[in-house]
Amino acid sequence: MQQVGQAPRRIQNRADPAPSRLNYRVQRWMLTPGIRLGLRIGIPFCLCFALGSAFMADPQRRDALNLFLSDLRASIQERPEFMVGLMAIDGAGGNLSEDIREAVALDFPVSSFDLDLEQIRQRVIELDPVAAASVRIRPGGILQVDVSERQPSVIWRSRAGLSMLDEAGAHVDNIAARLSRPDLPLVAGQGADLAVPEALALIAAAGPLADRLRGLVRVGERRWDVVLDRGQRILLPPDKPVRALERVLALSEVRDLLDRDVTVVDMRLRARPTVRMSETAVEDWWKIRKINGYGQ
Numbered sequence: 642m643q644q645v646g647q648a649p650r651r652i653q654n655r656a657d658p659a660p661s662r663l664n665y666r667v668q669r670w671m672l673t674p675g676i677r678l679g680l681r682i683g684i685p686f687c688l689c690f691a692l693g694s695a696f697m698a699d700p701q702r703r704d705a706l707n708l709f710l711s712d713l714r715a716s717i718q719e720r721p722e723f724m725v726g727l728m729a730i731d732g733a734g735g736n737l738s739e740d741i742r743e744a745v746a747l748d749f750p751v752s753s754f755d756l757d758l759e760q761i762r763q764r765v766i767e768l769d770p771v772a773a774a775s776v777r778i779r780p781g782g783i784l785q786v787d788v789s790e791r792q793p794s795v796i797w798r799s800r801a802g803l804s805m806l807d808e809a810g811a812h813v814d815n816i817a818a819r820l821s822r823p824d825l826p827l828v829a830g831q832g833a834d835l836a837v838p839e840a841l842a843l844i845a846a847a848g849p850l851a852d853r854l855r856g857l858v859r860v861g862e863r864r865w866d867v868v869l870d871r872g873q874r875i876l877l878p879p880d881k882p883v884r885a886l887e888r889v890l891a892l893s894e895v896r897d898l899l900d901r902d903v904t905v906v907d908m909r910l911r912a913r914p915t916v917r918m919s920e921t922a923v924e925d926w927w928k929i930r931k932i933n934g935y936g937q
């Protein structure tokens with residue numbers, strides 16, 4: 642109830658603070674993570690890409706930029722602390738060191754940025770006498786090459802000549818004459834290089850005959866012949882040749898087999914080993930038979 646003497650209150654119409662449906666949807670859409678990421682990153686990226694494309698569209702600008710980058714790169718790479726002026730080789734003999742320098746063929750000084758160490762290592766490993774190699778750059782601008790040489794274990798006589806092989810059958814080097822390495826055993830025949838471990842096992846088993854051993858011959862790329870002095874030969878089977886050779890050595894120790902006038906001991910048939918006498922021994926044997934009356 643309105644009191645006497647008071648002015649009537651005016652009713653003011655205030656605007657609704659709630660957004661409209663369209664504004665609400667726009668605000669919700671702007672709060673979406675993908676849209677926010679696009680506004681923060683996508684639009685600046687597209688703008689920079691458009692500006693960069695417009696700048697690089699001019700050939701003169703591209704050439705000037707490439708020249709600037711090349712000069713900048715050269716100024717960094719050719720600094721004294723990045724230059725390599727020497728190559729040091731450890732673990733290789735004189736001839737191998739020369740072969741390595743020829744295979745690498747670097748024109749010093751050269752920037753370390755221009756050196757592919759893995760490629761250099763592969764070139765070194767491709768040399769036959771090299772078993773393993775490592776390449777690194779030492780302080781002071783030195784290209785260090787550490788080499789592990791293959792150690793020759795046998796001499797292989799083939800149609801191509803004489804060559805030294807390591808214990809695995811890998812080629813080490815060529816030699817001109819057998820007398821150049823009299824300390825190494827001799828193997829011959831096609832395919833002998835593929836069976837060097839077996840040959841070394843036979844040579845080790847033939848230790849009691851080391852003074853008489855002349856070498857091993859690979860026959861048919863499947864078995865070995867042991868060649869001794871005085872024209873004697875031991876024919877071994879393709880399977881378990883070491884055991885067959887040990888049988889011959891045991892028989893020779895008991896019966897002096899290899900000290901007799903024997904030319905061939907054939908062990909190819911494990912159940913029936915045979916012995917071939919020399920012509921002189923055969924003639925003497927026939928004479929003895931005739932004297933004793935067995936030849937009549």
